[in-house]
Amino acid sequence: xxxxxxxxxxxxxxxxxxxxxxxxxxxxxxxxxxxxxxxxxxxxxxxxxxxxxxxxxxxxxxxxxxxxxxxxxxxxxxxxxxxxxxxxxxxxxxxxxxxxxxxxxxxxxxxxxxxxxxxxxxxxxxxxxxxxxxxxxxxxxxxxxxxxxxxxxxxxxxx
Amino acid sequence: xxxxxxxxxxxxxxxxxxxxxxxxxxxxxxxxxxxxxxxxxxxxxxxxxxxxxxxxxxxxxxxxxxxxxxxxxxxxxxxxxxxxxxxxxxxxxxxxxxxxxxxxxxxxxxxxxxxxxxxxxxxxxxxxxxxxxxxxxxxxxxxxxxxxxxxxxxxxxxxxxxxxxxxxxxxxxxxxxxxxxxxxxxxxxxxxxxxxxxxxxxxxxxxxxxxxxxxxxxxxxxxxxxxxxxxxxxxxxxxxxxxxxxxxxxxxxxxxxxxxxxxxxxxxxxxxxxxxxxxxxxxxxxxxxxxxxxxxxxxxxxxxxxxxxxxxxxxxxxxxxxxxxxxxxxxxxxxxxxxxxxxxxxxxxxxxxxxxxxxxxxxxxxxxxxxxxxxxxxxxxxxxxxxxxxxxxxxxxxxxxxxxxxxxxxxxxxxxxxxxxxxxxxxxxxxxxxxxxxxxxxxxxxxxxxxxxxxxxxxxxxxxxxxxxxxxxxxxxxxxxxxxxxxxxxxxxxxxxxxxxxxxxxxxxxxxxxxxxxxxxxxxxxxxxxxxxxxxxxxxxxxxxxxxxxxxxxxxxxxxxxxxxxxxxx
Numbered sequence: 001x002x003x004x005x006x007x008x009x010x011x012x013x014x015x016x017x018x019x020x021x022x023x024x025x026x027x028x029x030x031x032x033x034x035x036x037x038x039x040x041x042x043x044x045x046x047x048x049x050x051x052x053x054x055x056x057x058x059x060x061x062x063x064x065x066x067x068x069x070x071x072x073x074x075x076x077x078x079x080x081x082x083x084x085x086x087x088x089x090x091x092x093x094x095x096x097x098x099x100x101x102x103x104x105x106x107x108x109x110x111x112x113x114x115x116x117x118x119x120x121x122x123x124x125x126x127x128x129x130x131x132x133x134x135x136x137x138x139x140x141x142x143x144x145x146x147x148x149x150x151x152x153x154x155x156x157x158x159x
Numbered sequence: 160x161x162x163x164x165x166x167x168x169x170x171x172x173x174x175x176x177x178x179x180x181x182x183x184x185x186x187x188x189x190x191x192x193x194x195x196x197x198x199x200x201x202x203x204x205x206x207x208x209x210x211x212x213x214x215x216x217x218x219x220x221x222x223x224x225x226x227x228x229x230x231x232x233x234x235x236x237x238x239x240x241x242x243x244x245x246x247x248x249x250x251x252x253x254x255x256x257x258x259x260x261x262x263x264x265x266x267x268x269x270x271x272x273x274x275x276x277x278x279x280x281x282x283x284x285x286x287x288x289x290x291x292x293x294x295x296x297x298x299x300x301x302x303x304x305x306x307x308x309x310x311x312x313x314x315x316x317x318x319x320x321x322x323x324x325x326x327x328x329x330x331x332x333x334x335x336x337x338x339x340x341x342x343x344x345x346x347x348x349x350x351x352x353x354x355x356x357x358x359x360x361x362x363x364x365x366x367x368x369x370x371x372x373x374x375x376x377x378x379x380x381x382x383x384x385x386x387x388x389x390x391x392x393x394x395x396x397x398x399x400x401x402x403x404x405x406x407x408x409x410x411x412x413x414x415x416x417x418x419x420x421x422x423x424x425x426x427x428x429x430x431x432x433x434x435x436x437x438x439x440x441x442x443x444x445x446x447x448x449x450x451x452x453x454x455x456x457x458x459x460x461x462x463x464x465x466x467x468x469x470x471x472x473x474x475x476x477x478x479x480x481x482x483x484x485x486x487x488x489x490x491x492x493x494x495x496x497x498x499x500x501x502x503x504x505x506x507x508x509x510x511x512x513x514x515x516x517x518x519x520x521x522x523x524x525x526x527x528x529x530x531x532x533x534x535x536x537x538x539x540x541x542x543x544x545x546x547x548x549x550x551x552x553x554x555x556x557x558x559x560x561x562x563x564x565x566x567x568x569x570x571x572x573x574x575x576x577x578x579x580x581x582x583x584x585x586x587x588x589x590x591x592x593x594x595x596x597x598x599x600x601x602x603x604x605x606x607x608x609x610x611x612x613x614x615x616x617x618x619x620x621x622x623x624x625x626x627x628x629x630x631x632x633x634x635x636x637x638x639x640x641x642x643x644x645x646x647x648x649x650x651x652x653x654x655x656x657x658x659x660x661x662x663x664x665x666x667x668x669x670x671x672x673x674x675x676x677x678x679x680x681x682x683x684x685x686x687x688x689x690x691x692x693x694x695x696x697x698x699x700x701x702x703x704x705x706x707x708x709x710x711x712x713x714x715x716x717x718x719x720x721x722x723x724x725x726x727x728x729x
Contacts (some may be wrong), residue, residue, distance in 0.1 A: 005689075055571045078230040110207050128563060132574065135221040141575050146219060148393045150523040153349025157518050157579070 066100040091119020107122035173199040175459040181278025183465030187410030190620045190717035204274030206427040209410045213400030215249045220267035248399040259354035263603045265617035267655035269395040277410035285374045289338045289708040304594045305669040308679035317711035325407040329372030337533040343377045345370040346527040350519045350553035358642040371527040374407035395524040432607045433480040444579040449609045470694030474665040490683030498599040503661040504590030511644035513582040529554030534702040545626040549590035550702040588631040598717040663697035681716040
């Protein structure tokens with residue numbers, strides 16, 4: 001495996017996504033190329049606000065800075081059933097009413113949705129999945145080891 | 160069509176041909192090449208070279224486009240292989256996709272396949288237990304199938320032999336039902352697995368919990384270093400292919416060793432159509448291949464042929480090898496070819512929590528996976544209303560997790576500061592199923608893209624399996640309760656046979672040519688220069704994982720074949 005060339009091919013961003021170089025750069029197009037769903041730049045911006053409402057910037061980067069809205073879009077496009085895509089897009093459209101509102105209002109809107117709201121479930125699940133598996137978190141916070149080189153089955157914990 | 164000019168025939172003639180490059184084929188190839196035979200190894204899939212062709216092996220989780228999930232369309236297009244626990248973004252390229260290689264399910268059967276150099280040896284779960292006389296005696300004692308023509312003593316030296324080369328980590332446990340081997344140091348049980356071991360062994364005489372035995376280099380010997388392999392690095396990303404050669408695969412071990420002799424010719428993309436039988440000479444003379452890319456037919460010739468295509472594909476090839484002498488498939492005088500297929504029953508799991516030992520956690524990863532409970536049911540005497548028994552895996556896990564119910568800064572803080580909760584414990588069953596004539600494979604009228612008839616599979620569970628499953632769940636629940644585990648959850652799966660990936664039989668061994676296909680040396684009774692040493696040869700299925708036994712069978716059979724060749728008997 002030639003890691004360097006693989007990395008070059010993938011052009012990895014902080015959130016771990018490939019930016020399509022072939023997409024057109026008109027102001028209305030989203031930043032990544034989509035295959036099965038249609039979203040414009042406005043939808044992308046709304047998604048960016050919503051993922052930030054779920055995991056905001058604190059003393060560490062929030063979801064938006066980690067490009068998790070792009071990850072949510074990617075998973076929605078590739079790894080989601082057509083039925084779930086439909087519900088999600090409808091939910092996103094309904095959420096437009098909180099676009100540009102303060103973070104607290106957006107959070108109140110999301111938590112005010114019914115407990116079984118599929119839009120929020122998908123949005124939150126994908127945001128958290130992207131966050132916990134992001135390069136930033138895995139390198140700096142919940143450290144992931146590719147090569148542990150050890151196993152200790154009885155580590156005494158302190159305190 | 161084959162080009163039949165004389166020089167070309169000479170070019171296409173070898174001392175030996177091995178069909179298949181997986182776990183058993185790799186061993187056949189190594190042994191034949193080491194003993195000086197010019198050997199052609201045929202593999203129907205593409206070439207996969209150690210390290211070079213493991214494209215995902217060094218990727219971090221965030222480097223996978225979908226964080227190791229497969230796209231929805233891929234999952235929908237592959238309902239069968241998608242049920243396999245290892246079919247994800249990191250290893251999907253090593254699995255056969257459903258539509259590329261169809262088969263006919265007379266009854267539901269999840270046939271999981273790896274068509275490439277190395278086969279499923281890249282993907283296996285690496286558990287390696289010896290079989291014992293409780294297994295080889297089983298059919299004769301319990302009155303099913305036919306008697307094995309061999310016993311543990313016949314295969315013991317070959318277990319020693321293959322274990323030393325492959326590298327098997329394990330403890331010497333001194334159990335007659337699970338003979339000790341030539342082990343590298345075992346991986347220690349963790350603190351809760353040890354606790355469960357103490358509880359079980361104190362409260363249930365005859366039941367044991369041991370460290371799982373696995374094909375990992377816990378502490379390599381010189382022979383492993385000589386193969387270019389180094390110590391297992393506890394990545395537990397084995398299904399991607401291991402750049403360290405930390406676990407045993409054909410790609411890391413036997414095939415490069417065979418290649419080093421200069422005697423091996425490896426031909427990937429070679430779909431074996433049939434074994435060629437010559438009526439006049441009264442023996443097999445070669446193998447007909449269809450080139451996967453060009454679809455050209457080519458015949459290769461050899462004195463001895465090892466069939467290691469994986470259990471059901473070895474059946475398919477023999478069924479498709481017809482001649483005037485063998486109209487029903489090569490060596491099939493008994494009419495048993497394709498019948499008495501059996502498998503392992505993996506259809507129940509149980510999980511629970513343990514609220515003790517909360518001042519301990521684990522660190523790093525255990526490639527062995529944890530503990531193993533050897534078969535204890537019906538071992539010394541028949542004590543239940545079902546035949547045979549089951550082994551079980553057992554593992555305890557503790558990882559930190561977060562309450563993810565909220566939103567905003569609180570949620571983020573919770574995720575970044577996960578807390579250790581109770582231990583989780585779990586077990587799964589590995590039951591022996593009984594080979595029956597009614598569990599069979601045969602040829603379908605439809606053909607695949609290479610002109611091969613599709614395999615029709617008719618294999619199912621029976622009442623014995625249902626009783627055994629219930630006993631496993633009841634027994635484990637009782638043992639978990641006795642150990643003080645809480646929140647016990649029984650989990651019955653309705654999975655079809657096949658998903659265990661331990662299909663066996665169809666070309667079974669036996670003493671009597673009237674009721675079996677292979678003799679005690681794995682030769683076809685009726686065509687002794689063809690040896691079958693993969694899962695197809697299994698007379699019964701035991702409760703242990705089968706791969707180590709395929710390795711030992713292959714090495715033993717090659718030794719026999721080479722001696723017979725020298726004596727002019729083949």
